Amino acid sequence: MSHRFRLSGEKRQRHLDAIAKRLPEHLARLSWSAETLKQERQEKLRSLLRHAVEKSPWHTERLTGIEIETFTEADLTSLPIMTKADVMENWDQIVTDNRLTLEGANNHITRKLRDPDAPYYYLDDYEIFATGGSTGSRGVFIWGWEEFIEIACSTFRYQMRDEPTETLTGDRLLAVVEAGETVHGSPFVFSVSPDPDTRVDWFPASTPMKELIAQLNAAQPTQINGFSSAVQELAIEAVAGNLKISPHRVTSNSEPLLPEARAAAKKAWGVDINNMWGCVEVGLIGVECDAHQGMHMTDDMVICEFVDHDNQPTDDPDKIDKILATSLFGTSLPMIRYEVSDIAITGKELCSCGSVFPLIEEVRGRADDAFIYDGDIKIHPLVFRTPLGQHPHIEEYQIQQTKTGAVISVVCAGIVDQMLLKSDIETALIALGMSAPEIIVNFVEAVQRHKETGKLRRFIPV
CATH class of the missing domain: 3.30.300.30 (ANL, C-terminal domain)
Structure with a gap:
């Protein structure tokens, strides 16, 4: 069965209220000029480096000798690359809150797996996630209270702009077809809506298809947010006449969105999918607006370096092998030039919506998919x-x-x-x-x- 209101409680509601309060500020960022965006990135980068050097023993040693007050984005290439192996081997020395330990984080994850009703906040303010189990390379990552607010706002600000709450009528239900456990980030961030009157219901993507169809037919969601492959499967069932719902907005994430998935959704419901791209380590990196010309990069929050197999900068689509991501807002477990193996292709033009946030044309998959x-x-x-x-x-x-x-x-x-x-x-x-x-x-x-x-x-x- 679906897990209605599983992510609930007084603290969760306070978090949602904080997101709603900050969303208008994030909405205003979408009208920033290119110069303002550049200045904000510069200021946040120096602030991040300053915080990492002061609070993280691992980064203190790694960043020795840099001149923070004159540091620019161009200087990032002088810093070493950070990998998932680095994180797992040095976790306790990377975090900036000395109460945090990998052992404690793992114990918290184990409790959540054994008891779905166990508290999911750790040390009051943190959310702890395990990722990478499907690839064989496990990672443990954290979001602080403020970090989750920023991630959620960056996820839904384009929807808030393109679909103003005052234009919505009738009952609204968001069906979240994501991971089935709270040890993963997707149920947390995607079980959020910029519309306070939209109810949210969580349907684990691993639910057997016949059962999932029955649940969605009974729920009649007006929006779907799910894994890209799950959205494709649901669209196919809708075309076949088994799934009888009429969502006006469909959003996908967490996996490469294939062209056939877009075509299936268009055929099933007459809608264009709004795709998202990111990872639990650094948050949302790309979000598609209703102009559907690509995914807007979250350039106010994440700096991405597109590099080839030898970690050299490139804008050649055939040579891009990975990105090196620096999270400008991630202060609990600072990610500075963190290796993400997604193969993302940048757009050459800006979106017609007017935002200066650059576009990603597509994410072709992961380098380790080859x-x-x-x-x-x-x-x-x-x-x-x-x-x-x-x-x-x-x-x-x-x-x-x-x-x-x-x-x-x-x-x-x-x-x-x-x-x-x-x-x-x-x-x-x-x-x-x-x-x-x-x-x-x-x-x-x-x-x-x-x-x-x-x-x-x-x-x-x-």
Whole structure:
């Protein structure tokens, strides 16, 4: 069943009230000039560095010798890169509140997993999250009271601008189809609405599809906010006539949004998906407004460096391998040049909505989604996505790399030529240097989601 009002209580309500109070200030930022944005980034960067040096023993040593009062964005390249391994190995020395320990954070996470009703605030003000379980590289991260307010405001300020509360009428219900446990950040941030009269109901994405359809048909949400793959699956069920809802706004996050997902939502409900991109480590990095020309980068809150495999700056879409993110508002566990393996492509033009916040055209996936075969042959996910995503009867898929190729699980809504699909992919792999690739295509009723997070990992490397 869904977890209605599970994220509730007096403290949660105070947090929501604080978000509502700050949202108008965030709304005003969307009208900033380019010069104002630049000045704010500069001021916040120096403030972050000052705080990190004063409060974090790890950063104190790492940032030794820098001149904070004259430091600029251009100087970031002089600083070392920060990885998830760095965080987990030095957690207690990175945090800026000496009451925080990794052991205490892990104990808090364990309590929440064992008891869904356990308090989810830690040491009164903090929210603790575990992430990365589906990739095999676990991380533990924190949001302080103020940090969560900033993350939530950056998430919903474009919606507040484009869909003013005074224009809304009737009953409003936001269905949040996200992770099923409070050890993950998505239920916290996406169970927020800029409209105080919108009710919020939480539906774990791991809920069996028939059950989820029944719940949503009974609830009749007017908005959906969910994992990108979950939104796609729901749209397919709506087109098939099983899901009978009429949301006026659909928002996706946490996974790459595929073109076929956008097409499915448009066909099902006549709406364009508003996509979001970010991570629990640094918050929201990109948010799509109702102009639907890309995702606006949260340049007032996060500095992103787009780099190649060798960590050299590049704006070549074919060479971008990752981003190095610096969270300007993250003071509890400062993230300074933190490595994020998402492959994001920047836009060349500004959005027609008038905001000077630059655009991200697309997020192609994660660098670690690529499959590496013998001979150092690197196969980008697009090699698989192109034939799979273009077939009209393929609704969902998951690809498990093997030593000589891949096993592909496919959910179909009609006849698919198994041998032709296999041949198309093998031919593409041969063209990229593989000598005798072996592709196995299995038709299944459903692909497997990560048990704990509810996310769908489409590309699973050896």
